[in-house]
Amino acid sequence: MKRKIDDSLAVWLDEFNLQLAALNATGVPLSATRARQGLATITQSLVTDIPHIAMITDDAIEHVPIRVYHPQPLQPLPILMYLHGGGHVAGSIAVYDPVCRKLALASQHIVVAIDYRLAPEHPYPAAVDDGYLCLQQLLPQLDRMAINYLPQVSIGGDSAGGALAATLCGLAQQDNRISIHKQVLIYPSLDYTLSLPSTVINGRNYFLQTDKIEWYFEQYFTDQDERYKASPLWQAVGEHFPATLVITTEFCPLRDDGRYYYQKLCQQGVSAQHYHVPNMVHAFLNLENVVPTHCQQVYERINTFLAIDEA
Incomplete structure (x- = not known):
């Protein structure tokens, strides 16, 4: 079957690739500052519909800032x-504020966004440690904040956040103090070895490029030999793993991360769903003004998945 990218996205992508080529031609090296500014600028420029949420509160779990979105306080x-x-x-909770608002409204969940520490200042496993700390202390923290909640915790993330979510689900298998109801992974990064076919097939000209992913991982890991064992795709999955929704896109270097992970969950008897978007690129939720219908469909799919009663 011939692959075809969304028409509106293709026009935007052509312009983006021209701008990227011009920037690369200057010889200015990629840096954490440049990466952060780039993601923030694109998201702020292209996710401009900022819905109202009845309650938004900033706080912290020890050293980790959090932002709580409650659509019906x-x-x-x-x-x-x-x-x-x-x-x-x-990325940050500030950059992802519009995405989290939309998740809260669409899913009718209290979204708790985690401002975990970033590399290279705080390499692996700092982000994992921050996420695990927040999982452990989430309900007591919401009690202290007098948040009106049901004690049912699901976890989600996109891209690197998907890697963290899947890692935390794996860790929670060994900790009976933590119960994760469901997991939502949006074009997740699950193989730090970058060994799957889509990293080559979709490695250039589709917004996220494989050489940039490699650079990210070089910043994240001080010991590159840790990349295999830290990859959720290659970690053990038990029978009590939470029900999982995996969202992938066709024109994404991480496409096969999600596909293979979904297959692995199914083989282990885990309740799993795979929602594949055939004409999108990585991180399209951050490009909402270009592809609004596709973004809305993803939020609706997440709502449907979270609303299902897994008996």
Whole structure:
């Protein structure tokens, strides 16, 4: 079957690739500052519909800043702990504010966004440690904040945030103090070895490029030999793993991370769903003004998945 990218996205992507080529021609090296500014600028420029949320509160779990979105503060709602994307180097709860608002409204969950520490200043496993700390202390923290909630915690993330979410689900298998209801992975990064076919097939000219992913991982890991064992795709999955929704896109170097992970979950008897978007690139939720219908469909799919009663 012939692959075809979305028409509106193709026009935008052509212009983006021209700008990227011009920037690369200057010889200015990629840096954490440049990566952070790039993600923030694109998201702020292309996710301009900022919905109202009845309650938004900033706080912290020890040293980790959090932002809580409650769409109906007078009603107890289930919780979605969310970890943003950005290659473990970029992104923040501020940059992802519009995405988290939309997740809260669409899913009717209390979204708790985690501002985990970033590389290279804080390399692996700092972000994992921050996420695990927040999982452990999430409900007591919401009690202290007098948040009206149901004690049902799901976890989600996009790209690098998906890697963190999947890693935390793996760790939670060994900790009976933590119960994760469901997991939502949006074009997740799950193989730090970059050994799957889509890293080559989709490695250039589709927004996220494989050489940039490699650079991200070089910032994240001080010991590159840790990349295999840290990859959720290659970690053990137990029978009590939470029900999982994996969202992938066709024109994404991480496409096969999600596909292979979904297959692995199914083979292990885990309840899993795979939602594949055939004409999109990585991180298209951050490009919403270009592809608004596709973004809305993803939020609706997440809502449907979280609303299903997994008996």
